[in-house]
Amino acid sequence: MSSSSIEQRQTILTRTVLIGMAVIFMAPLLIAFLTSFKTPSEITRVLSIPSQLYWENYAIAFQRAGRTFLNSILITVPAVVLSLLIGAIAGYPLAYMRGSSGKVVYFILLTGMLVPFQIVQIPLFFLIQKIGLYDTIPGMWLVHTAYAVPFCTFFMRNFFASVPRSMYEAALIDGCSPNLYFWKLLLPASASGLAALAIIQSRAIWNDLLFAITLTTSDIARPATVAISGFASSLQVEYGPLMASTVVSIIPVMAAYLLFQKSFVRGLLGGAGK
Amino acid sequence: MAQPKSRLTRTDWTHIAFLALPAILFVTFYIYPVISSISLSLHDWDGFSPRMRFIGITNYTVLAGQPRFLHAVFNNILWVVFMLIVPTGIGLLLAAILDRGIRGEKAFRIIFFLPFTIPAVAVAAIWRWMYEPDNGLVTTVMNLLGLGSFAQNWLGDPSVVNFSLMGAVAWWTTGFAFLVFFAGLRNIPTECVEAARIEGATPWQVFWKVSFPLLWPSTIIVLGMAAIDAMRLFDVVWSMTKGGPAYSSEVLATQMYDLAFGRFDMGRASAVAVYLFIIAGIIIMPYIVYMSRRVQDSEAE
Numbered sequence: 001m002s003s004s005s006i007e008q009r010q011t012i013l014t015r016t017v018l019i020g021m022a023v024i025f026m027a028p029l030l031i032a033f034l035t036s037f038k039t040p041s042e043i044t045r046v047l048s049i050p051s052q053l054y055w056e057n058y059a060i061a062f063q064r065a066g067r068t069f070l071n072s073i074l075i076t077v078p079a080v081v082l083s084l085l086i087g088a089i090a091g092y093p094l095a096y097m098r099g100s101s102g103k104v105v106y107f108i109l110l111t112g113m114l115v116p117f118q119i120v121q122i123p124l125f126f127l128i129q130k131i132g133l134y135d136t137i138p139g140m141w142l143v144h145t146a147y148a149v150p151f152c153t154f155f156m157r158n159f160f161a162s163v164p165r166s167m168y169e170a171a172l173i174d175g176c177s178p179n180l181y182f183w184k185l186l187l188p189a190s191a192s193g194l195a196a197l198a199i200i201q202s203r204a205i206w207n208d209l210l211f212a213i214t215l216t217t218s219d220i221a222r223p224a225t226v227a228i229s230g231f232a233s234s235l236q237v238e239y240g241p242l243m244a245s246t247v248v249s250i251i252p253v254m255a256a257y258l259l260f261q262k263s264f265v266r267g268l269l270g271g272a273g274k
Numbered sequence: 275m276a277q278p279k280s281r282l283t284r285t286d287w288t289h290i291a292f293l294a295l296p297a298i299l300f301v302t303f304y305i306y307p308v309i310s311s312i313s314l315s316l317h318d319w320d321g322f323s324p325r326m327r328f329i330g331i332t333n334y335t336v337l338a339g340q341p342r343f344l345h346a347v348f349n350n351i352l353w354v355v356f357m358l359i360v361p362t363g364i365g366l367l368l369a370a371i372l373d374r375g376i377r378g379e380k381a382f383r384i385i386f387f388l389p390f391t392i393p394a395v396a397v398a399a400i401w402r403w404m405y406e407p408d409n410g411l412v413t414t415v416m417n418l419l420g421l422g423s424f425a426q427n428w429l430g431d432p433s434v435v436n437f438s439l440m441g442a443v444a445w446w447t448t449g450f451a452f453l454v455f456f457a458g459l460r461n462i463p464t465e466c467v468e469a470a471r472i473e474g475a476t477p478w479q480v481f482w483k484v485s486f487p488l489l490w491p492s493t494i495i496v497l498g499m500a501a502i503d504a505m506r507l508f509d510v511v512w513s514m515t516k517g518g519p520a521y522s523s524e525v526l527a528t529q530m531y532d533l534a535f536g537r538f539d540m541g542r543a544s545a546v547a548v549y550l551f552i553i554a555g556i557i558i559m560p561y562i563v564y565m566s567r568r569v570q571d572s573e574a575e
Binding site: 010011014015017018021022024025026027028029031032035044045046047086089090092093094096097102103105106107108109110111112113114115116117118119120121122123124127143145146147149150153154177178179182203206207209210213214225228229231232233237239242243246249250253254256257258261265268 | 284285288289290291292293295296297299300302303304306307308310311314321368371372374376382384385386387388389390391392393394395396398399400401402403404408409410411414445453454457460477502505506508509512513514516526527530531534535540543544546547548550551554555558559561562565566
């Protein structure tokens with residue numbers, strides 16, 4: 001038995017496994033995409049290819065949920081920027097502080113990660129109503145930023161800790177203040193970490209249902225996830241328009257990941273390594 | 275004047291200034307609501323009336339005797355076990371195979387990660403379509419393979435609904451485990467692997483004896499996140515089944531939501547939330563302690 005034939009057989013086996021898994025991973029997305037272009041009469045034939053591009057589904061989806069997609073964008077973009085900023089300004093001192101006080105603060109912030117959002121849900125509902133931000137987009141910015149504190153701090157702290165400390169010490173010797181060091185040197189040097197976190201956060205915020213369902217009621221602030229969840233759980237589901245709005249909701253984060261995947265993997269390595 | 279406080283340097287003040295806003299947010303949005311929920315759970319309140327009636331631990335004792343509640347606890351534990359094993363295991367397998375340098379690696383990497391990027395509500399919508407009892411893809415493929423007799427009413431049968439939901443969630447979350455493991459494998463110095471290979475280790479041995487132990491930082495991240503996600507699980511279940519049929523797929527989060535915003539029983543709902551908090555604490559606290567201790571170790575180096 002030559003070792004090359006064993007190797008060859010192994011390569012064939014791994015390829016088969018990978019291709020099989022790839023088919024399983026792609027099938028649901030493909031089905032959703034195909035279904036979104038089918039006429040009501042074609043829809044029950046799952047495996048068929050749509051005979052024409054039936055845009056009516058998209059028109060209905062736009063009519064019913066167009067505004068909520070706009071809301072999703074208006075909620076997600078600022079909330080991602082704010083949550084990155086808050087994670088960075090909390091992560092910076094925690095990565096550089098000496099002594100135990102920094103560790104205590106870090107530990108307390110980390111415990112936030114184990115809090116199931118359900119335990120804050122009811123008081124949060126009344127709190128947001130009391131400060132007049134119920135059913136508003138700024139209210140959603142505030143909530144998403146606040147609940148990003150533990151994870152973003154954790155992520156940025158670890159990323160900052162992997163930036164060579166000599167850079168910090170050299171800057172201080174040159175007369176740079178700790179404050180300026182953060183804004184002028186550390187933040188620009190952390191671009192890949194911030195990009196990775198931006199993708200994680202866009203996904204979390206764009207995809208959120210729980211806070212949206214609790215804190216919004218009208219089309220003024222309701223994001224697309226609430227609208228889609230409503231379509232999906234109703235008894236009589238119209239799968240054409242539902243799949244159309246689903247496809248639209250999938251595209252932004254998917255596109256962001258494909259565009260930034262290099263820095264995403266690099267940032268993940270920077271944060272997860274060590 | 276010479277109080278110890280004035281010894282704080284400019285660096286210390288900068289640190290305090292930077293931490294002020296996160297600290298305020300943390301107190302307002304975590305500590306205050308948690309305390310408030312605990313206090314609410316000791317009351318009988320519909321969310322509207324100006325007066326809340328204090329009833330002590332009645333909410334807790336009533337829940338502990340309810341089959342509906344106990345079933346949700348059981349489901350949550352089932353989800354934790356599932357999330358720790360299935361998406362993690364498949365993710366590790368895919369990462370290990372792909373790390374061996376295969377043509378089209380980039381395309382596979384994107385394909386395996388893509389489902390993770392999509393909203394839970396989209397997962398729910400797509401998989402409700404996949405699971406349509408008559409002409410959904412799952413049933414159709416089973417019919418084509420001659421396995422039609424095993425086809426089920428996937429989301430309508432209390433005895434299979436949880437597994438159907440888990441199938442959708444496995445599809446959705448495996449990408450995260452895969453990517454973290456893949457990044458971790460790429461981070462392993464090639465000399466370690468080469469050395470083992472020269473010593474005559476098989477790929478299987480190289481993986482379990484060399485690569486996997488070095489993957490520990492990735493593993494702990496994946497497991498921790500899986501446990502956290504399992505405890506918080508809400509969106510997929512809510513959008514796919516609303517906890518049904520007959521509460522069979524209910525988890526604590528969906529039960530709590532139903533009690534609070536469907537039945538306006540804020541006290542009982544808060545008690546469910548506190549139970550969830552306690553269970554999550556027991557399961558996830560070791561992870562948090564481990565993470566913060568690892569930070570201290572890495573700084574001591």
